[in-house]
Amino acid sequence: MGESVFEITINCVKLILVFLLMVQMVPILVWLERRGSGFIQNRFGPNRVGPLGLMQLLADAVKFLTKEEFVPKAATKILFYAAPVFALIPGTLAFSAIPMASPLHWGQYTFAIQGYDIGVGIVFILAISSLAAYTILMAGWGSGNKYSLMGALRASAQTISYELALGLSIVGVIMMYGSFNLSDMIHVQEGTMHFQFFGYTVASSWLPNWGIFYQPLAAVLFFASTFAESNRLPFDLAEGEAELVAGFHTEYGGFKMLLFFIGEYGHMMVASGLMATFFFGGYNIPWKTTEQIYQWALNLVGSPDWASALTSLVHFVSFFIKLAIFLWIFIWVRWTLPRFRYDQLMDLGWKTMLPWALANTIITAIVIFAVSQSW
């Protein structure tokens, strides 16, 4: 946690801040989702409460809080209440492990701008996210409703299936960066494109050194399977309101329902953050290294402490712009593509994405080995 009381305090505050950041982004995303869907479908969306309908969020929150609290007669009470609370855990813990800016050097201290820096970052995030299936199962079974149970079974089967494609698609990325640590991965992607090719150095001045140019297939597979992981359209078979009422959260209302919502948006944020980290340079400014930004900041403000702070701030903004772009793509896709049929979903996961991810892994391994040799 840290050496001195000051450092420990800052690190603890940081954890709370990351959680609040995630939770506070949800209302904005809900607003964006509703306004965005209105925009895409050529209608208005919420525009009555406050400027641009922004106060709608507050009104919704009050509505959720004051709704009648009830438990279905056939429900298992403990699981029914536990599920929405557990829904928050995977998203929050995973989001805390994503670096949001370059570390801040302040005097003798160094603060990582993230909840906590874990050596095997990506393994930790995958491990935590894999627990999300329990939430859905607990909610579905605990509700004591056949539609909920069917929705839960569908959802968890889908989550497990796509976890394989998700995990395999990033093996190539991990091999390329040679590290599990997200900060190391971001560090590799600094500056303009340059790499070793059969003993020669290949450099380009107009492409940033981003992962997507090395692993385009992995990027597509990863992004597609994160849609399935977060149960978003076109993979929202878990809800399937035409067949299952609303899937695993049929019996939930009011604030319990909202907690599931926050969990889902948390998954989206983790997916977007990872997408930016793996394939789009993380918090880096395109074409620029951290050192260049730091020098610019040093010329601007003079003192090293404040220059480091400014560098972190610039990187933070850069990360959030990338995050916002991916979050918007999530919303955009939801209102553009129709839902898959269940057998199509399973075929896509097991017969298409898994073999492609495996092929990508093997080819990456061969290429990395061949290129590293000097012939």
Next chain:
Amino acid sequence: MTADSFLFWMLAIVTLVGGLSVILVSNPIYSALCLAMSMVGVSALFATLGAYFIAGVQMIVYAGAVLVLFVMVLMLFDLKTELATFSRGKISGLMKIAIVGLLAGFLAGAFKTMTFEGADQAATKAVSTGDTTKALGTLLFTKYVFGFEALGILLLVIAIGVVGLARSKGGTHAKH
């Protein structure tokens, strides 16, 4: 009490309470969920020992995949009849007592022959090695490569065998 030992005792309690609940709770769904809790506890214990990769894999494979399948299958059963057949009957009761006795005997024998020589050295050594993931990978693909491959083949045989059994005994995937 240092932070490390506090963490250890807390995680040990979570793991043990989870493990005990698996056999003490009568509802199979709660048993499976408690087993999941126990698995998460074990993986956290691995993390406190510095084996982060093993911790992550333990969580992904056991808690995240295998046990989710258990829970899913259990939820499809009519648990009331399962419970009744499982908890009544003299013969099954005798069987249970016999099995508990056997297990207790094994445990007692194991504890009697066990020595703790070198255990503390092994523990400190595990913490001090830096990049455990790399070391693990190297060991798996050099020294233990045959055992590793044999395990892979074993799992493949099991998977194919299960599919074969399911097809021959009727059910949704039966041959026509």
